[in-house]
């Protein structure tokens with residue numbers, strides 16, 4: 001039997017951020033989070049287990065895996081153990097957007113890897129099981145198993161069995177919603193979100209304040225999604241993002257992901273909003289910025305973004321699909 005499969009998973013962008021782990025090993029968060037799965041920002045991954053491979057080969061965007069990405073190897077080892085197989089593996093993975101620049105590439109990457117590898121290994125997991133497993137590769141990956149708007153429940157159990165994602169609504173519920181991913185640099189960030197979180201939990205004096213107030217953010221953003229209330233969602237998501245960056249800036253040593261171009265976009269989004277154009281921003285662990293808007297305003301906002309100095313390009317995403325197995329091999 002051929003132990004080979006390909007999966008496609010979309011990236012997701014958090015509207016209420018996950019920041020800080022209560023368990024590093026199992027990747028259990030201190031807080032729940034909410035995201036939109038993005039159509040058009042995806043990773044495709046083919047996995048094959050076979051005796052013909054003498055060692056594990058992992059190729060991501062045409063580059064062989066470096067040692068600092070060994071979490072991918074341990075993730076594959078976990079899947080081999082679950083399936084009771086011993087063969088070495090070959091993985092080829094491609095994303096259609098810059099990796100490690102705060103564009104949630106780890107989310108689509110680990111979600112696609114988890115789905116392709118479990119399928120290739122002969123395991124037939126349901127979405128909840130996939131979400132739990134993907135979470136252990138990269139936290140935000142558990143949300144990319146589902147399409148539409150998604151909530152990752154933090155869970156309380158020590159073993160992580162109730163820390164998984166759930167779909168709030170599918171991609172057809174609010175099809176007018178758009179996120180304009182605004183790329184300011186394609187350089188890899190210097191501090192990974194993993195390291196940034198550890199440092200924040202350890203040294204930020206405001207972390208407890210984050211945990212206290214994030215519950216309110218979750219409640220409001222979830223309500224806003226269900227009510228399709230764009231200003232309510234945008235305002236709360238923007239506020240939540242600024243709180244997360246305030247944590248990062250006040251850890252020791254401080255982490256500042258923003259570049260001058262990030263601030264340029266922030267100031268302009270605020271000014272356009274003053275003018276009556278409906279737009280809000282969110283930023284992850286990197287300098288790039290995402291502008292939230294509705295379909296009716298996307299052309300105008302996109303045009304204005306592309307005119308700003310420092311903006312290299314934009315990608316407009318609408319709510320996307322669940323991660324899925326596809327009928328195509330990358331090798």
Ligand code: PMV
Nearest residue numbers: 014017018139140193284285
């Ligand atoms: O799952 P990670 O390690 O890629 O961390 C994601 C962290 C943020 O993107 C900043 C927030 C989030 O919820 O996606």
